[in-house]
Amino acid sequence: MADSVVDIRSARKVFQGRRGSKPVVAVDCLTLEIPHGEILGLLGPNGAGKSTAVRMISGLVTPTAGRIFIEEYDVVRQRAKALSRIGVVLDRGRTLYPRMTPRENMEYFGVMRGLPDIARLRARAREWLELFSIEDVADKPINDLSMGTRQKVALAAALAAEPRVVLLDEPTLGLDVQSSVELRKAIRRMAHEEGCTVIITTHQMDVAQEVCDRVCILSEGRVLALDTVRRLLDVFASRAYTMTLAGALTDEIRMALACVGKVRVTEEWADGDGEGNAGYTVIDIDVPDESGLFKAMEVLSLAGIGVESVTRREPCLEAVFLRLTAKESVRLHEPLCGMG
């Protein structure tokens, strides 16, 4: 892609284990082109390789193989140039100087990055402080601020230096609801209004669904899926159903259904009207393909359980993620790859 801002070509990272233990392939065959202004989510369970990927892109970890470019600069061979385009927020703002204020931190980091125009830097810092609604704490020491506020200061400090690319590793982790909402808004704004390219790792699927344009789902260092959030949801839309059943599920029926798809009981009235009538059960069932729904109906019919209603469930990224990463689910042989 000619206009990609971040270009990752077959990146691989192997950590040598300690004496006696096997090497760990943290990231393997990661190829990604991220265009201007896109918010790309790196998703995956713990240990999937998300942080390693971010650390490779930000030059903190050297790839074992493959190459990574920021604009036209190789992160390893033209490190200084590449890194001058990047703003990184790792480890929830622990990189800030705790005794300095947000304003001092922002100016300090800007100067460290070699921004020549102090007046402009100050103006940008003020803008981001306002945007994140933290101007009232701009002159208090970082030590006195909440985790959420620190996270915003760390982001603002990265942004004041006008990076082309912003890397965020689990930015909403440990934030209260309000801070998390504001942070998500800020992330969208910096990408869609300021034109920053954003790479964000998270294991919170609701965050990814709301914030990301495109997601890359990793598991054990490999890409399981790479596509727009919209398309991933569409692909899985036809396979997620909610069924209302007239009757209770025995363990045997549950087991038979579990062979057909992933089943979750969401509501259960063992004794419908309290007068000994059969109860109701509402289940969510995710099936691997179109025939799954019919197989589920067959299981229920054989068990003598009536199906009162079937509705297609609005898909969510969480369900897509669970299906793709579940060990027991049918593994996709090829990653789901989209063009956009």
Ligand SMILES: Nc1ncnc2c1ncn2[C@@H]1O[C@H](COP(=O)(O)OP(=O)(O)O)[C@@H](O)[C@H]1O
């Ligand atoms: N510095 C390191 N040395 C050895 N192994 C590491 C190191 N960093 C990460 N790993 C291993 O690499 C794998 C991926 O880790 P990580 O990138 O932190 O995953 P995630 O951020 O998705 O949880 C894990 O198995 C982890 O134990």
Ligand SMILES: [Mg+2]
């Ligand atoms: Mg991590």
